[in-house]
Amino acid sequence: MNLKTETIEGFDIAKIRSDFPILNRMVHGKKLVYFDNGATSQKPRQVIDAITRYYEHQNSNIHRGVHTLSQEATDAYENARAIVARHLNAKHTHEIIFTRGTTESINLVASSFGKQFIRKDDEIIITAMEHHSNIVPWHMLCEEKEAKLKVIPFDDNGLLEMEAFKKLITTKTKLVSIVHVSNSLGVINPVKDIIRIAHEHGAKVLLDGAQALPHMKVDVRELDADFYCFSGHKVFAPTGVGILYGKEDLLNAMPPYQGGGEMIKTVTLEKTVYNDLPFKFEAGTPNIEGGIVLGEALNYINSIGLDAIRNYELRLLNYATKRLEEIPGIKIFGKTPEKAAVISFLAGNIHPYDMGMILDKLGIAVRTGHHCTQPVMERFCIPGTARASMCFYNTTEEIDVLIDGIKKAIQLLGE
Amino acid sequence: MSIQETENEIIEEFSLFDDWMAKYEYLIDQGKDLSSLDDSLKTEDRLIKGCQSRVWLLSEFRDGKVYYRADSDAILTKGLVALMVRVLSGQPPEEIVKAPLEFVDKIGLKEHLSPTRSNGLVSMIKQMKLDAFVYQTKNA
Numbered sequence: 399m400n401l402k403t404e405t406i407e408g409f410d411i412a413k414i415r416s417d418f419p420i421l422n423r424m425v426h427g428k429k430l431v432y433f434d435n436g437a438t439s440q441k442p443r444q445v446i447d448a449i450t451r452y453y454e455h456q457n458s459n460i461h462r463g464v465h466t467l468s469q470e471a472t473d474a475y476e477n478a479r480a481i482v483a484r485h486l487n488a489k490h491t492h493e494i495i496f497t498r499g500t501t502e503s504i505n506l507v508a509s510s511f512g513k514q515f516i517r518k519d520d521e522i523i524i525t526a527m528e529h530h531s532n533i534v535p536w537h538m539l540c541e542e543k544e545a546k547l548k549v550i551p552f553d554d555n556g557l558l559e560m561e562a563f564k565k566l567i568t569t570k571t572k573l574v575s576i577v578h579v580s581n582s583l584g585v586i587n588p589v590k591d592i593i594r595i596a597h598e599h600g601a602k603v604l605l606d607g608a609q610a611l612p613h614m615k616v617d618v619r620e621l622d623a624d625f626y627c628f629s630g631h632k633v634f635a636p637t638g639v640g641i642l643y644g645k646e647d648l649l650n651a652m653p654p655y656q657g658g659g660e661m662i663k664t665v666t667l668e669k670t671v672y673n674d675l676p677f678k679f680e681a682g683t684p685n686i687e688g689g690i691v692l693g694e695a696l697n698y699i700n701s702i703g704l705d706a707i708r709n710y711e712l713r714l715l716n717y718a719t720k721r722l723e724e725i726p727g728i729k730i731f732g733k734t735p736e737k738a739a740v741i742s743f744l745a746g747n748i749h750p751y752d753m754g755m756i757l758d759k760l761g762i763a764v765r766t767g768h769h770c771t772q773p774v775m776e777r778f779c780i781p782g783t784a785r786a787s788m789c790f791y792n793t794t795e796e797i798d799v800l801i802d803g804i805k806k807a808i809q810l811l812g813e
Numbered sequence: 814m815s816i817q818e819t820e821n822e823i824i825e826e827f828s829l830f831d832d833w834m835a836k837y838e839y840l841i842d843q844g845k846d847l848s849s850l851d852d853s854l855k856t857e858d859r860l861i862k863g864c865q866s867r868v869w870l871l872s873e874f875r876d877g878k879v880y881y882r883a884d885s886d887a888i889l890t891k892g893l894v895a896l897m898v899r900v901l902s903g904q905p906p907e908e909i910v911k912a913p914l915e916f917v918d919k920i921g922l923k924e925h926l927s928p929t930r931s932n933g934l935v936s937m938i939k940q941m942k943l944d945a946f947v948y949q950t951k952n953a
Contacts, residue, residue, distance in 0.1 A: 426833070749887035751866040751932055755925075759833050767865050781867070781886055810837060811888060 409710050414702065415791050417442040428761025431796045436581050436740055436787030437765050438631045439612055441695075445634055448694040452687045460686055461660060461677070475686055478693030479676070482641055485696045486626060487617040490646055492675040496689050499640035500608040501531040503627035504575070506642055506679060507604055508535035510652040511573065511625075515602075518544040521571040523601075525550040525558055525587070526777060527580045530770045532606045536575065550576070552777070556583040556732040564595060571601040578616075579609040582769040582785065583732025584715075584740025586610070593622050602648065608632055612789070613711055613738045615704040618643055630688055635695035639688030642679070649675050656681040707790045711739040714788045718797045725804060731774075731783055739788035742769075745804060748811045750784045756807035757784075762800055816908055819900045820916040827920035836921065840892035847895035850884040861940055863933030866890045870937055872944040877952070879906050879945050883937065890932045893917070893925055897934075901941055906952065909945035914938065 415421055418440045423430050432440060452474070458467035460475050476491075483491040497503045516522070522536050526549050540547045548571075550563045567574070574596040579586050593603045604625035610616055611628040618626050623643070630639035644652075654661055654672055658681035663671040672678050699707065718741055722728050727746035745753060754766035767782040768775045775782055786800060814822070830836045850869055861868040866887035873880050881902040885891040900916070901909050917926055926935055 749866060749890075751887040752889045754865075755889050756837065759837070782865070810834070811841060 409702075409706055411710075411791075411793060415793075417444065417698075418791050419443060419446070421791060425761040425763070426759050431760075431762040431792075431799050433786040433788060433792065433796070433800060434763045434765050435612070435789040435792075436609060436632075436769075436785060438637070439634050439789060440791070441634055441636070442698055444698050445636075445691055445695050448691045449636065449687060452690055456690075457687075459683055471686060471690075474690045474693075475684075478689045478691075481693040481696050482643075485616075485700070486641075486643055487619050488643055489619060493643055493646050493649065495642040495644065495649070495676050495679045496684050497627075497640045497642050498638055498685070499629040499631070500606060500627045501629075501640075503625075503640055503642035504532055504604070504606065505535045506655045507573075507575075507625055507627075507644075508539045510655045510679075511602070511648070512539040512543065514652050515572055516543045516545050519570060520545045521548055521568060522546070523548045523550060523563070523566055523571055523574045523576075523596075525576050526552055527556065527558075527583060527585070527771060527774050528575075528577050529581055529606065529608070530772070532575055532577060533773070545572075546570075552585075555734050556580065556585040557734045558587055558592075560588065560591065563592065567595065567599050567601065569599060571596070571599055573602050573604060575604040575606070577606045577609070579607075579613070579738045579740075580732065580771075580774075581609045581740070581787075582742055582771040582774045582783070584609075584737045584742065584787070585732045585734045586614075586736040586738060588736075589623070590621055597622065609738060609740070612699070614708050624648055630692045630695065633692075633695055634698060635692040636685075636688050639685045639692050641692075646675065649679070654678050654681070658682045660684075702790065710790050711788060714792055714794065714797065715739040715741070717794050718786065718788065718800070721797060721801045722804070725801070725808070727808070728804075731778060731780075740785060741787075742783040742785045744780065744783055745808050746812065748808065750782045752811050753784045753804070753807050756810060757800070757803045760799070760803040760806065762803050764800075816900055816904055816912045820914070823896060823900070823916050824919050833921075837889065840896075840922070841888050842892075843895040843899075844885075844888045844891035847884070847891060847898065850882060854882075855884065861933045861936045863890075863931045863936065866932045868894060868933035868937045870940055870944075872941070872948075874906070874948040874952070877905055878903050879909055879948055881941060881944075885933065887932065889925065890934060893922065893934055894937065897938060897941065901945075906945035906949035910942055910949060912942075 420440050456471045458471045460472040479494045480491050482494045536547050548566045551559050578589055596603045602624040605623050607626050607628040612633045624645050626643040628641050631637040661673050661678050661681040663673050729744050731742040750766040757764055765785045855869045859869045868885045871882045881898050883894045883898055885894050
């Protein structure tokens with residue numbers, strides 16, 4: 399197999415890289431090699447231009463003005479909602495709720511679904527590989543409602559233990575909230591099976607798709623997910639905007655999350671009548687620019703094609719895994735057949751902080767530490783890992799730079 | 814040797830290196846030379862938690878001076894810990910409390926004290942000064 403990524407048919411890596419201006423910058427005198435895409439993605443020119451265009455031509459408040467600018471901004475914002483709905487294959491556009499990000503989406507469900515449907519002794523199931531943002535809201539809810547939080551374990555490779563899940567789930571389980579793609583291990587969880595099993599027991603399922611959306615096609619109807627969340631900034635849009643998808647009947651049955659403008663139909667001093675979906679869950683002036691630009695960002699990845707992206711990133715993953723495994727003493731965490739292009743690793747006894755600091759000096763950006771998944775690190779009895787999370791604008795040449803950097807770090811830091 | 818004199822000595826040592834790698838090699842050597850704390854001393858109450866690396870600090874007051882011992886699980890952090898111990902250990906508490914500790918900046922390693930690195934070093938320096946302040950107050 400020819401691993402030179404430039405030769406992949408129909409995938410113009412030079413053109414794609416030229417869309418991302420930041421990739422040209424230097425760090426400590428070296429060309430930036432950005433492998434921290436799991437933390438946040440870089441932004442293409444199309445997205446950066448869309449931000450400028452919004453402020454130069456459309457800026458105004460939405461859903462309330464009769465003037466032209468407000469109408470245009472409202473149309474652009476609602477058009478972005480429709481783009482998101484199509485991207486996820488949602489049945490209705492009003493099943494798409496704009497939030498500040500995945501964390502707020504999960505908190506919205508914990509608060510609102512929790513208020514309506516969680517009672518004393520009910521159960522919520524998560525996995526042992528959740529991001530803290532899919533653990534803490536459930537701790538808070540369970541404490542308040544005297545409900546029980548159950549955890550699906552995973553094996554040494556990062557594979558969820560499905561037999562354990564089947565034993566954990568009962569008729570008292572109201573919600574299963576799990577990560578689609580693990581941010582710290584890169585493993586893609588068998589979410590379709592989990593959803594099927596959960597539904598057989600009458601439980602709803604929330605998927606944290608923050609690490610899935612940038613890398614693969616997600617079809618909420620094919621998955622039959624009840625809730626799906628993701629963040630704009632990990633999918634080439636700005637920070638401060640995210641999405642909660644929810645099935646219409648569920649969202650209708652849930653009370654509002656926050657009170658304020660936008661989410662009301664009528665307000666007297668005695669009583670509020672809430673607005674319909676999706677506005678019921680969107681109190682206050684939203685991140686208008688972020689919402690509009692999120693639509694542009696999804697258009698951008700669709701113009702490349704998610705199948706092509708997945709295919710290309712799998713080649714990066716396989717190449718990086720092969721090259722890393724050539725280095726003596728490297729241990730990779732997360733080794734399942736189905737993975738996103740994320741490699742969490744340790745080199746011998748070298749602390750990930752030391753590894754990250756040396757790589758930074760070489761212009762290479764990786765994430766180090768516990769990646770907001772402390773229970774995963776506890777599971778493996780390690781302080782953290784170094785994580786290279788790749789994206790379709792990365793190249794095999796950059797992987798070679800990373801490998802040389804790791805070797806240099808080992809040479810400097812090794813006993 | 815006073816705090817300032819030790820700081821100057823370190824600045825002079827680092828001035829010999831003209832690239833980051835030589836500096837880091839020296840820092841790593843400093844870390845390796847600092848004797849590790851016995852595991853039994855690495856207790857929760859002595860732990861200074863950083864998001865990225867962990868630091869353990871012990872201090873004692875003897876003959877009007879503060880003596881520190883410290884350790885870290887990351888070697889670069891430990892190198893800086895070693896420099897801090899070298900500068901502050903064996904000094905009178907009133908000198909430690911008011912030490913500006915500008916040498917880290919001057920040797921070009923300020924990035925390790927950035928709050929985003931979250932390696933426990935900034936908290937360790939605070940704790941070293943706080944310990945000194947307590948001894949100073951008790952001693953007064």
